[in-house]
Amino acid sequence: MSCFRPKTKDGDGEVANGKVPGSGKMAKSAGKDKAKERKDDIEKKLKQEKKQHAMTHKIPVVGAGESGKSTLIKQMQILYLTGYDDSARREKVPDIRRNIRDGMLSITGAMPNLNPPVQLEHPEYQEYVDYVQNESTAKDFDYPDKFFEYCCTLWKDKGVQEAFSRSNEYQLIDSAKWFLDKCAEVAKPEYLPDEQDILRCRVLTSGIFETKFTVEKVMFHMFDVGGQREERRKWIQVFHDITAVIFVCACSGYDSRLREDPTQNRLKESIELFRTIWNNRYLKQNSVILFLNKQDTFQEKILKGKTKLEDFFEEYKNYPQPGPDSENPKEEPELTRAKSFVRDKFQAIAQGDGQRRCYPHYTTAVDTENIRRVFADCQTILRRVYMAQLNLL
Numbered sequence: 001m002s003c004f005r006p007k008t009k010d011g012d013g014e015v016a017n018g019k020v021p022g023s024g025k026m027a028k029s030a031g032k033d034k035a036k037e038r039k040d041d042i043e044k045k046l047k048q049e050k051k052q053h054a055m056t057h058k059i060p061v062v063g064a065g066e067s068g069k070s071t072l073i074k075q076m077q078i079l080y081l082t083g084y085d086d087s088a089r090r091e092k093v094p095d096i097r098r099n100i101r102d103g104m105l106s107i108t109g110a111m112p113n114l115n116p117p118v119q120l121e122h123p124e125y126q127e128y129v130d131y132v133q134n135e136s137t138a139k140d141f142d143y144p145d146k147f148f149e150y151c152c153t154l155w156k157d158k159g160v161q162e163a164f165s166r167s168n169e170y171q172l173i174d175s176a177k178w179f180l181d182k183c184a185e186v187a188k189p190e191y192l193p194d195e196q197d198i199l200r201c202r203v204l205t206s207g208i209f210e211t212k213f214t215v216e217k218v219m220f221h222m223f224d225v226g227g228q229r230e231e232r233r234k235w236i237q238v239f240h241d242i243t244a245v246i247f248v249c250a251c252s253g254y255d256s257r258l259r260e261d262p263t264q265n266r267l268k269e270s271i272e273l274f275r276t277i278w279n280n281r282y283l284k285q286n287s288v289i290l291f292l293n294k295q296d297t298f299q300e301k302i303l304k305g306k307t308k309l310e311d312f313f314e315e316y317k318n319y320p321q322p323g324p325d326s327e328n329p330k331e332e333p334e335l336t337r338a339k340s341f342v343r344d345k346f347q348a349i350a351q352g353d354g355q356r357r358c359y360p361h362y363t364t365a366v367d368t369e370n371i372r373r374v375f376a377d378c379q380t381i382l383r384r385v386y387m388a389q390l391n392l393l
Contacts (some may be wrong), residue, residue, distance in 0.1 A: 005359070011383070012197050019111055021347075024037045027351065033055065034189050040054060055217060055218050055219055056218070056219040056220075056221065057218065057219070057220065057221070057240060057244075057386070058221045058223075058238075058242045058243055059220065059222050059223070059242060059243060059244055059382075060222075060223045060224055060225060060235065060238040060239065060242060060245055060246070061223060061224055061225065061244055061246045061248060062225055062227070062235055062245060062246070062247055062248070062251075062277060063227050063247055063248035063249055063250075063273070064227045064250070064258070064266065064269050064270045064273055065226070065227035065228040065229075065231075065258075065259060065271065066082065066173070066174065066180060066202075066227070066250060066253075066259070067248040067249055067250040067253075067262070067270065067293060067294075068250060068291070068293040068294060068363075068365035069205070069224055069225070069227060069248045070203070070205050070224055071199055071200075071224060071365035071366060072246070072248060072291070072293075072363075072365050072371065073209070073211050073224045074198060074199050074200050075365065075368060075371040075375075076211055076213055076220075076222060077211065077213075078194065078199075078368060078374070079368065079371070080213040080214070080220075081211075081213050083195070084195070084198050086192060089193045089194075089197075090193075091170065091193065092193050092197070092198055092201055093186075093191065095177060095187055095201050095203050096100075096179055096187065096193060096201050097143050097199060097200075099175050099179045099201060099202055100148075100151055100179045100180060100183060100186060101132070101136045101141075101143075101147075101151075101177070102176075102202075103172065103173060103176030103177075103179065103180055104132050104136075104137065104151050104155070104175055104176075104180065105132060105133065105137070106170065106171060106172045106173070106176070107160055107163050107167070107168075107172065107176070108129045108133060108154065108160065108163075108166055109133060110163055110166075110169070110170040110172075110225075111159065111160075111163045113170070114163065114166060114169055114170070117240055118159050118162050118166075118308060119159050120157055120159040120160070120162045121158040121159045121160075122157055122159075122309065125154055125157055128150035128151075128153060128154050129154065131146075131147070131150055132147070132150060132151065132154070133379055135147075135200050136250070136297055138367055139149075145187065148183055148184065148186070148187035149187075150248065151180065151183050152184055152187075153185045153369060155180045155181075155183060158223050161266040164176070165306075168192055168255040168256045168307055168346060171257075173202045174200070174202065174294075174297070175200045175201060175202045178196075178197075178200045179197075179200070182197075187354070189246065191229045193293065195368070196366065199368075200312060200366055203227045204226070204228075205224060205225070205227070205231075205268050206226050206231060207226060207231075207234070208223055208224070208225050208226075208237060208238060209223070209224045209225075209360045210222070210223050210224075211223075211224065211307075215379060216379075218379070224237040225238065226386075228259070228260050229261070230260070232273075235377065236282065239280070239282040239283060240282075242286060242288075243385055243386055243389075244286055244287045244288065244289055244381070244385050245277060245283060245287075245288045245289070245384060246288075246289045246291060246378075247274055247277060247288050247289070247290050247291065248291045248293050248294060248363075248365075249267070249270040249271075249274070249290065249291065249292055249342075249346070250266065250270065250293055250294045251265075251267065251271065251292050251293065251294055251295065251339075251342050252294040252297035252298040252299075252301060253265075253266030253267045253294075253299040253344070254266070254267040254301075254307075254312050254313070255301065255307035255312055265312055267312070267313075267342070268312075271345050271346065271349070274288075274290075274346055274349060275334040275349050276304060278349050278350055278358075284355070284356075285355060285356065287356040287358070287381075287385050288350065288356070288357075288358050288359070289359045289381060290343075290345060290358055290361065290377055291363045291365075291374070292339070292342060292344055292346075292360055292361065292362050292363065293362055293363045293364070293365050294298075294365070294368070295339075295362050295363060295364045296364045296366070298338070299335055300337075302334060302335050302338045303332060303334070303335060309338050309341065313341070313345075316338075316341055319337065319340075319341045320339060321333060321336075321337050322336060322340045323335065339362060343360050343370075346358065346360065356385075359381050360376075360378070361374045361378075
């Protein structure tokens with residue numbers, strides 16, 4: 001018996017050695033088809049990821065402490081997310097009460113230390129001051145009715161008002177007047193903060209907080225970072241793969257000192273911090289959107305003239321009067337001049353770089369409509385910046 005299998009014919013083709021003719025080619029073809037499918041799937045996913053990436057803007061929001069960064073993020077929550085429901089608003093009540101306490105603590109604590117010192121109009125209110133200074137600082141302080149009664153009474157005292165008018169001489173949170181004016185309302189058990197209360201409530205930012213929202217199919221990732229000096233070393237964590245930087249400056253701080261360094265002017269600190277950001281080696285390709293913030297307070301200070309810009313920036317004396325503001329032609333010339341001076345201090349740092357730009361905007365972060373308009377402009381800028389990064393412009 002032969003050990004070899006005989007060749008046989010089967011239908012249209014010949015079977016040789018038990019193998020179907022062309023089966024190897026078919027297997028190779030099937031393998032190529034599967035490989036092509038896998039390649040196509042990968043390319044499709046990459047295109048989807050690229051498209052998604054192109055529709056996402058990562059933006060760190062930086063600036064010195066108390067410049068309005070967190071307020072800007074709150075506006076994004078109001079404008080583009082769900083806002084603040086009743087539950088979220090109630091959660092802010094303890095912070096608002098602390099704002100009232102911190103405000104009155106700062107004002108009454110500064111009165112004897114100002115030069116010249118300020119006396120209470122009604123000396124009999126000293127017991128109220130003592131209560132605020134000694135009792136309200138306890139960790140378990142529960143804000144009884146008499147606390148609010150004392151604060152409301154003290155707030156009406158002419159001596160306290162005089163000390164408040166000199167708040168640039170000591171450290172006072174911006175929200176102090178807003179909430180002390182509403183002291184009686186905040187004291188009510190049924191008090192529910194409104195949007196302005198939420199926006200003005202001051203809470204120290206420590207760490208990094210990300211807010212995500214979508215506008216016209218474009219995803220925004222905004223990072224709120226602490227602005228005090230000890231917090232700034234963390235900023236580098238959010239400098240990777242970003243579209244642009246938003247830098248927030250409190251223009252109203254031109255006559256005030258830094259909380260963490262009483263020898264440093266707040267606006268000068270902000271200008272130097274901007275210089276550091278502009279020259280940061282990780283941000284050499286990134287444009288900066290500059291928010292010249294707190295224009296409401298800045299305007300009030302400039303027009304009242306109680307503290308003069310030239311007393312803190314001597315070069316302002318020789319700064320020329322620019323033409324009328326095209327957006328606000330009826331604006332007071334001195335205000336236009338002051339705004340332009342501050343803007344130019346920043347733009348002088350950002351000159352001479354063809355790869356990126358500084359885009360300044362005058363903002364009031366507690367004004368929702370102002371932020372809505374400004375952020376609409378920012379969206380156009382961000383699209384342009386992103387296209388430039390892809391060398392499409």
